Amino acid sequence: MLRQIVRRSSRALQKPAARPSSYSQNMLQPAMSRWYSIHPEAASAAKPLDIDPTRLSITKTKSPKTPKDPSQLVFGREFTDHMLTIEWNQTEGWLAPTISPYQNLSLDPATCVFHYAFECFEGMKAYKDNQGNVRLFRPDKNMERFNKSAARIALPTFSPYAAIDLIAQFAKLEERFIPNERGYSLYLRPTLIGTQKTLGVSAPGSALLFVIASPVGPYYPTGFKAVSLEATDYAVRAWPGGVGDKKLGANYAPCIVPQMEAAKRGFQQNLWLFGPEEYVTEVGTMNLFVAIKNKETGQKELITAPLDGTILEGVTRDSILGLAREKLAPEGWLISERKITMKELHEASLEGRLLEVFGAGTAAIVSPVRKISWKGTMVDCGLHEHEESGEIALKMKNWMDAIQYGDEEHEWSHIC
Amino acid sequence: MLRQIVRRSSRALQKPAARPSSYSQNMLQPAMSRWYSIHPEAASAAKPLDIDPTRLSITKTKSPKTPKDPSQLVFGREFTDHMLTIEWNQTEGWLAPTISPYQNLSLDPATCVFHYAFECFEGMKAYKDNQGNVRLFRPDKNMERFNKSAARIALPTFSPYAAIDLIAQFAKLEERFIPNERGYSLYLRPTLIGTQKTLGVSAPGSALLFVIASPVGPYYPTGFKAVSLEATDYAVRAWPGGVGDKKLGANYAPCIVPQMEAAKRGFQQNLWLFGPEEYVTEVGTMNLFVAIKNKETGQKELITAPLDGTILEGVTRDSILGLAREKLAPEGWLISERKITMKELHEASLEGRLLEVFGAGTAAIVSPVRKISWKGTMVDCGLHEHEESGEIALKMKNWMDAIQYGDEEHEWSHIC
Numbered sequence: 001m002l003r004q005i006v007r008r009s010s011r012a013l014q015k016p017a018a019r020p021s022s023y024s025q026n027m028l029q030p031a032m033s034r035w036y037s038i039h040p041e042a043a044s045a046a047k048p049l050d051i052d053p054t055r056l057s058i059t060k061t062k063s064p065k066t067p068k069d070p071s072q073l074v075f076g077r078e079f080t081d082h083m084l085t086i087e088w089n090q091t092e093g094w095l096a097p098t099i100s101p102y103q104n105l106s107l108d109p110a111t112c113v114f115h116y117a118f119e120c121f122e123g124m125k126a127y128k129d130n131q132g133n134v135r136l137f138r139p140d141k142n143m144e145r146f147n148k149s150a151a152r153i154a155l156p157t158f159s160p161y162a163a164i165d166l167i168a169q170f171a172k173l174e175e176r177f178i179p180n181e182r183g184y185s186l187y188l189r190p191t192l193i194g195t196q197k198t199l200g201v202s203a204p205g206s207a208l209l210f211v212i213a214s215p216v217g218p219y220y221p222t223g224f225k226a227v228s229l230e231a232t233d234y235a236v237r238a239w240p241g242g243v244g245d246k247k248l249g250a251n252y253a254p255c256i257v258p259q260m261e262a263a264k265r266g267f268q269q270n271l272w273l274f275g276p277e278e279y280v281t282e283v284g285t286m287n288l289f290v291a292i293k294n295k296e297t298g299q300k301e302l303i304t305a306p307l308d309g310t311i312l313e314g315v316t317r318d319s320i321l322g323l324a325r326e327k328l329a330p331e332g333w334l335i336s337e338r339k340i341t342m343k344e345l346h347e348a349s350l351e352g353r354l355l356e357v358f359g360a361g362t363a364a365i366v367s368p369v370r371k372i373s374w375k376g377t378m379v380d381c382g383l384h385e386h387e388e389s390g391e392i393a394l395k396m397k398n399w400m401d402a403i404q405y406g407d408e409e410h411e412w413s414h415i416c
Numbered sequence: 417m418l419r420q421i422v423r424r425s426s427r428a429l430q431k432p433a434a435r436p437s438s439y440s441q442n443m444l445q446p447a448m449s450r451w452y453s454i455h456p457e458a459a460s461a462a463k464p465l466d467i468d469p470t471r472l473s474i475t476k477t478k479s480p481k482t483p484k485d486p487s488q489l490v491f492g493r494e495f496t497d498h499m500l501t502i503e504w505n506q507t508e509g510w511l512a513p514t515i516s517p518y519q520n521l522s523l524d525p526a527t528c529v530f531h532y533a534f535e536c537f538e539g540m541k542a543y544k545d546n547q548g549n550v551r552l553f554r555p556d557k558n559m560e561r562f563n564k565s566a567a568r569i570a571l572p573t574f575s576p577y578a579a580i581d582l583i584a585q586f587a588k589l590e591e592r593f594i595p596n597e598r599g600y601s602l603y604l605r606p607t608l609i610g611t612q613k614t615l616g617v618s619a620p621g622s623a624l625l626f627v628i629a630s631p632v633g634p635y636y637p638t639g640f641k642a643v644s645l646e647a648t649d650y651a652v653r654a655w656p657g658g659v660g661d662k663k664l665g666a667n668y669a670p671c672i673v674p675q676m677e678a679a680k681r682g683f684q685q686n687l688w689l690f691g692p693e694e695y696v697t698e699v700g701t702m703n704l705f706v707a708i709k710n711k712e713t714g715q716k717e718l719i720t721a722p723l724d725g726t727i728l729e730g731v732t733r734d735s736i737l738g739l740a741r742e743k744l745a746p747e748g749w750l751i752s753e754r755k756i757t758m759k760e761l762h763e764a765s766l767e768g769r770l771l772e773v774f775g776a777g778t779a780a781i782v783s784p785v786r787k788i789s790w791k792g793t794m795v796d797c798g799l800h801e802h803e804e805s806g807e808i809a810l811k812m813k814n815w816m817d818a819i820q821y822g823d824e825e826h827e828w829s830h831i832c
Binding site: 074075076077079083102103104105106107108109110113114115116117118119121151152153154187189191193194198199200201202203210212214234235236239240241242243248249250251252253254255256257259260284285 | 491492493519520522523524525526532533535567570603607609617630650651656659666670675
């Protein structure tokens with residue numbers, strides 16, 4: 001199974017960049033001389049090691065937890081017995097991976113992750129199929145993005161195949177925490193943080209990759225529940241040339257206040273608009289899909305924002321596009337990665353051409369939208385009064401489920 | 417001394433906002449119902465406590481360090497014996513402040529600071545005057561900004577006066593680490609992190625404010641050394657509606673790669689441009705000042721970018737503007753907070769009207785610029801070949817020194 005993934009994604013992954021030595025520079029220190037005068041040995045050092053799964057050591061907990069009643073699970077609140085950790089430093093590269101009991105991290109208060117947000121992460125899930133196999137969904141896509149995020153903030157990159165191998169072993173080790181019921185899964189959170197303990201603003205000389213796992217229940221335990229959004233025009237999530245397309249911690253904390261503002265007025269999420277054109281970009285922390293009927297031709301079109309640097313490169317987004325091209329295009333649908341304005345969406349709604357709108361992300365897979373509050377107008381997103389989901393959102397959820405839970409054998413599903 | 421600060425800055429400080437309860441929401445959970453159904457008691461709870469300096473407890477180290485030879489100090493690498501910490505949670509508010517031995521923080525790997533960059537900080541310095549007093553420089557400005565940063569990412573705010581009182585006590589306790597020589601100081605790093613240990617993206621229900629202190633030497637031990645900059649147009653630091661005006665960790669990690677790129681080509685720092693107009697915004701992690709002579713009138717003008725939401729509200733920036741208005745304006749200078757394009761700067765350089773350019777920040781105070789690489793052109797910033805600083809940068813440094821080291825009694829200097 002691993003070989004298959006290697007083949008699929010080898011084109012897209014970045015090589016670790018050559019890294020200058022980086023000890024504690026002042027903010028405006030002549031950087032070149034400082035880097036090479038403090039650590040002249042760095043230039044001649046042997047190539048630092050990549051992550052090596054064969055060096056994995058496992059220390060099992062002596063006090064295993066009792067998995068919680070699945071119906072009581074809350075997202076990201078309960079964790080399994082163990083965690084996977086891999087340390088890195090600029091001299092040696094990646095050290096031996098370790099699976100050890102879930103435990104606190106002990107870090108110097110000067111550690112750069114606390115000050116300069118040297119941190120990126122992934123969100124992915126392990127599912128149990130009806131043969132009892134543990135399956136990951138498109139882990140190659142997650143590790144590809146993880147490397148891109150790391151490189152953008154001068155954290156070390158690594159072999160995605162080695163990381164998938166280790167994450168798969170870890171998920172399998174924790175399989176007793178994955179409830180054997182449809183809708184349940186083990187949420188995996190690979191995280192990479194800078195650990196250098198100096199206050200100079202520079203590329204971290206050391207880092208820690210860790211993976212923790214949290215059993216999660218269905219996002220909608222009693223079936224879909226359509227949400228209402230508030231369009232946000234007073235704050236901007238991302239910008240061309242910025243880092244909004246990377247899964248950095250930096251993109252998340254600034255989203256909370258607009259989210260709380262929307263909640264105050266009774267909306268479950270905010271919808272990020274961009275620019276004077278008011279392009280529809282993302283909803284809260286998910287990608288957004290819009291289905292409309294063409295004004296002239298009547299052709300149905302499924303639209304999501306293009307990857308122009310301001311949109312998170314969602315794995316669920318990519319999967320929905322793939323499934324749409326495979327299954328909807330032959331039925332006559334146009335599948336578009338293009339910009340769409342709030343005005344266009346509003347017009348389609350008024351003319352009865354807005355078929356449905358839904359968010360897409362790892363947590364909910366799809367999340368249907370009932371209405372959007374925009375400049376004092378309530379834009380109806382096409383659901384009938386007693387409907388909680390449109391047809392496409394429902395189909396997508398079922399197609400994704402079938403692959404994720406292994407009902408259907410598919411190259412996106414990776415048996416651990 | 418504290419009363420004076422209270423009077424000076426009471427107009428500008430934010431009140432802590434009402435905070436909803438925030439346990440572990442899913443990313444698209446109906447937020448209102450979740451917040452108030454999990455913690456109904458939050459609404460009726462007594463007003464959470466503010467920071468209270470009278471509750472301070474001090475535990476001194478049993479193994480005091482020997483302060484390092486001042487000439488060997490590297491910025492942000494050595495720390496004093498103790499740290500100041502104040503915990504917060506949404507039920508009780510701010511707990512009793514503690515000064516205790518400098519030590520690691522022990523945090524659950526699910527803690528939100530590692531994942532979503534719930535972190536903001538300040539940079540400030542304590543100086544020793546020639547009577548042996550320990551002095552802070554404009555701590556009210558730092559605490560005002562600290563509160564603004566915290567509020568923007570849904571972290572708790574606090575009384576700035578209480579925080580200044582505690583920081584002053586802490587700096588005084590560590591005074592043996594402040595070398596008794598001009599150019600030396602104790603760099604103070606107040607930091608606020610979210611500590612909630614769940615993966616739901618929501619306002620942290622708990623936080624930790626800590627202050628650590630690092631003795632630092634003069635930025636330019638042998639006198640000014642002018643730097644060269646590379647104008648960055650392929651990456652954008654900040655944008656309108658974003659968070660580039662707040663001192664968030666989120667603004668720093670994404671700056672490193674452009675900095676490394678500039679360094680690779682032999683430039684000490686990068687210069688952030690903005691928009692198709694190529695407005696000059698900031699240099700690396702400092703504000704930027706430009707002195708030009710007017711084309712028509714010959715009037716001298718000191719220019720820095722206006723606070724339009726994309727510029728860090730630097731305390732050194734504000735101080736330089738204040739000193740310029742007090743001391744340069746009467747000599748005929750125009751002091752401007754306005755946008756200036758790279759083209760305008762280049763034209764002034766070609767015409768011999770670009771008098772000087774310098775960065776401004778807490779670490780270096782001022783940092784003269786020799787040249788800027790821009791689209792294959794090298795823009796000369798007005799220094800003669802053997803000069804390392806222009807006249808204004810030098811004057812500013814001396815004026816600032818005199819206030820910071822207490823040679824001149826000034827309302828900006830706060831005796832601890």
